[in-house]
Amino acid sequence: MAKFASGALLDGIKLDPNSLSPLYRQLYTGIRRLILSGDLPPGIKLPASRTIATELSISRTTVINTIEQMISEGFLETRRGAGTYVSHHLPAMTDFYQSIDEDDPQQDVEAPDLKLSRRGQGYADLPHQYEPEGIYTFRPSQSAYELLPHDVFSRLTNRYQRRPTPADLTYADRGGFMPLREAISSYLKTSRSIRCTPEQVIITSGTQSALHLISQLLLDPGDAVWMEDPGHMAARCVFEGSGANVVPVPLDEHGFNPELCPPEHKDKPVKLAYVTPSSQHPLGCRMPLTRRIELLDWAQQNDAWIFEDDYNSEFRYTGRPLAALQGLDKSGRVLYVGSFTKILYPGIRLGYMIVPGSMSEAFAHASTIMQRSTPKLIQQVITDFINEGFFATHMRKMRKIYDQRQKVLLAAAEEHLKGLVNISPVEQGFHCNAWLPDHVDAQEIEDILRQAGYAVNNIDYYCIRPYRRKGFMIGFAGTPEEEIPAGIQGMAKILRRIL
Template sequence: MAKFASGALLEGIKLDQNSQSPLYRQLYIGIRKLILSGDLPPGTKLPASRTIATELDISRTTVINTIEQMISEGFLETRRGSGTYVTQRLSEMTEFYQTSVEDDPESGEEDPNLCLSKRGQGYADLPHQYEPEGIFTFRPSQPAYELLPHDIFSRLTNRYQRKPKDEYLTYSDRGGYMPLREAISSYLKASRSVRCTPEQIIITSGTQTALNLASQLLIDPDDSVWMEDPGHTAARCVFQGSGAKVVPIPIDEHGFNPALCPEEEKNKAVKLAYVTPSSQHPLGRRMPLTRRIKLLEWAQQNNTWIFEDDYNSEFRYTGRPLSALQGLDKSGRVLYVSSFTKILYPGLRLGYMVVPKSMIEAFAHASTILQRSTPLLTQQIIADFINEGFFATHMRKMRKVYHQRQQILLQAADKYLKDLVEISAVDQGFHCNAWLPEHADPEMVETTLRAAGYAVNNISYYCMKPYKRKGIMVGFAGTPEDKIPEGVKGMAKILREIL
C-alpha cells in the first residue's frame, strides 16, 4: 500500500522541461515538499528509480542523483536488499524545513534583532559618491581607456599564461612580487627622488588598501588625523571607519598648512596627517619646497606620521615636479603611496606604498592578512611592462594627449562658458575646476548635468566644512578630443537654463 501511495504521489510532481531550474532540482523540491507536508510519511517506501524515471519522463540518472542527494541530507534512507524509504528520523528536521525560504527567498522575514557592529554601522553611514553608470563625458580622474596598450598587455599576459610555472600559480611574496617592487623602486628614485629599497615597497590593490593598512597599523580609536579640507573623501572615510578623529585643515594657496588648524586642536597630539602635496585634491594646488620642509619639521616636532598620496604626479604639464616629501624626509615618518590607476586604468587594482625601514616586517605581515596583494599575474605583467620600457613610453604619450585635451577643453570653455563659470588651466592632473556664480546651487547643477550625461563632481562633496566658493570638477583626460567641444557646448546650454 505504501509503495502504491508513494508512486501515485510522485506521479503528481510537475516538472517543467523549459524551466531554468535543472530537472534534478525540481524533482528534489517536489519530493521534499511531499515529505514535509506528510503526504510521504516516515517509513514510506519510494518506487524504484527506473519506475520514477518512466512515470515522470526523465532520465534515470536524474532520479538517482536526486535520491542520493536526499539520502545525504537525511530525508531518505536505504535498507539493504529492500529499497529507499522516507527516513524515520524526520521529525527533528520538519519544523526547520517547513519554515525555510530556500525555494522562495523573497518570502522570508529577517530577524529584526540582527544588526551591524558599531564599526560596521559607522562605515555604512559614511558618505560615498556613486559613479554614474554608463556616463564617461568629463568624468574627473578617468584615464583614456581607448588609448590603453592592449596589444602589449596581451603579449605580456600570454608570456605567463601559455605554460605557467608552478610558482606563477601561487601567492606572491609577502609585500608583493619582488621584480615588480624592484622596478617600482628604480622608477621612483629616478622620477620622484624617493629614497627606498625594493623591500620597503608594499604592493597593494590601490590607494584605499594602502590607507586601510596604514590605519590598522598606525591609528588607534580616537587618535587625531589631520586632513586637507577640501580633501579626498574616500581617504577620510577610511580614517573615520578606523575610529580616528578626523580634523579638517583649511587649504591655502600652497596646500596643507598645519598653522591653519582649528584653535581647539592646537597643542593636541596629532597621530597622522594626510596630504596630497604634488597636486592637492581636488583644488590642484602645488605645495612649494619651503612648505614641504616646514611640514616635515612640524611632523618631527609633533611626532606625527605623514601619509603622502602622490596620486597623479606623472601628469604634470608645466615644469618639472618637485621632489616627493618622502625623499626629503630624514626621520622615516612619511608613508608614500601611489598607484597605476591614472597611468593605466582603475580596474587594474594595483598600487604601492613605501614604508619606513623599521616598518617593513609589520606592513608585509599585515598585508598578507588583510589583502593578500594583487593577483600575481597582474604584478608580473606590470613588472615586465616597466622593465621593457613600455611604461615610460606610454606615460610620455599620455602626458601629451592629456595636455592637448585640457587645452581643447579650455578653448571650448572660453567660447561657450565664459559668461557662466570661471575655469582655468591646471599644471597637473585630470580635471579642471569650474567655479560657479555665488547664487548657484552646486548640488542641483551636478544632478542636472549628470542626468544629461556629464559625469561632473560637486566640489562640496570633498568638503568637511563649507568652502568659500561653489564649483564642479570637469574632467578632460578620459574624453576624446572630438567630443570635447560639443560636450562643452551642450553643458553651456544646460547651465544657461539653470543658473
C-alpha cells in the same frame, strides 16, 4: 507505507523538460520540498529508483544520482537490503520550513533583529558619491581608456597564460610579487626621488586598500587624523570607518597647513595627517619646498605619521614630475602611496605603498592576511610592462595628449563659458575647477549637468566644513579631443539657462 510514499512523491513532483533548470535539479528540489514541508515525514520509505524513473518519464541514472546526492546531504538514508528512507534527523527542519517555498525567496521572512556591528553600521552610514553609470564626458578621475596599449597587454599576458608554470599559479610573495616591487622601487628612485628598498614596497589593490591597511596597523579607535579640507572623501571614509577622529584642516594657497587646524584640536595629540602635496585633491595647488620641510618638522615634533597620496604625480605638464615628500623624510614618518589607476585604468586594481624599513615585514605579513593583494598574473604583466620600456613610452604619450586636451578645453571655455564660470589651467592632474558665482547652489548645478550627460563633481562633496567658493570639477583627460568643444558648448547652454 510504501504506497503512501510513492503517491505523495509522484503526485507532488512536476518536471518540466523545457525548463532551463536540468531535470536532476528539478527532481532534487521536488523531493527536498516534500521532505521539508512534512509531506514526506522522517522514516518513510521512497519508491524504488526504477519506479520513480518510470512514473516521471526520466532516466533512472538521473534518479540514482539525485538520491545519492540527497543521501550525502543527510536528507535521505539507506538501510541495507531494505531501500531508501527519509532521514530521522529532520523534524526540526520540517517544522521550520513548513510554509516556505524555496523557489520563491519573496516568501522568506528575515528575523527582525538582524544587525550590523557598530563598525559595520558606521561604514554603511558614511557618505559616498558613486560615479554615474554610462556617463563619461568630463569625468574628473578618468584616463583615456581608448588609448590604452591593449595589444601590448595581450602579448604580455599570453606569456603567462599560454603555458603557466606551477609558480605562476600560486599566490604572490608576501607584500607582493618581488620583481614588481623591485621595478617600482627603481622607477620611483629616478622619477620621484623616493628613498626605498624593494622590501619597503608593499603591493596593494589600490589606494583604498593602502588606506585600510594603514588604518588597521597604525591607528587605534579615537586617534586624531588631520585631513585636508576639502580633501579626498574616500580617504575620510576609511579613517572614520576605522574609528579615527577626522579633523578638518582648511587649506591656504600652498595646500595643507597645520597652523590652520581648528583651535579646539590644535593642542591635542594627532596620529596622522593625510596630504596630497604634489597636486592637492580637489583644488590642484602644489605644496612648495618650504611648506614640505615645515610639515616634516611638524610630524617629527608631534610624533605623527604623514600619509602622502601621490595619486596623479606622473601627469605634470610644466616640467618634470615633482620630487615626493617621502624623499625629503629622514625619520621614516612618511607613508607614500601610489596607484596605477590613473596611469592605466581603475579596473586593474593595482597600487603600492612605501613603508618604513623597520615596519616592512609587519606590513607585508598583514597585507597577506587582510587582502592577498592583486592577482599575481596582473603583477607579472605590469612588471614586464615597466621593465621592457612600455610604461615609460605610454607615460610620455599620455602626458602630451592630456596636455593638449586641457588646452582644447580651456580654449573652448574661453569662447563659450566666459562670464558663466571661471576656469584656470592646472600644472598637473586630470581636471580643472570651474568656479561658480557665490549665490549658486552647486549641488543643483551638478545634478542638472549629470542629467544632461556631464559627469562633473561638485566641490562641496569633498568638504567637511563649507568651502569659501562654489564650483565643480571638470575632467579633460578621459574625453577625446574632438568631443571637448561640443561638450563645452552644450554645457554653456545649460548654464546660461540656470545661472
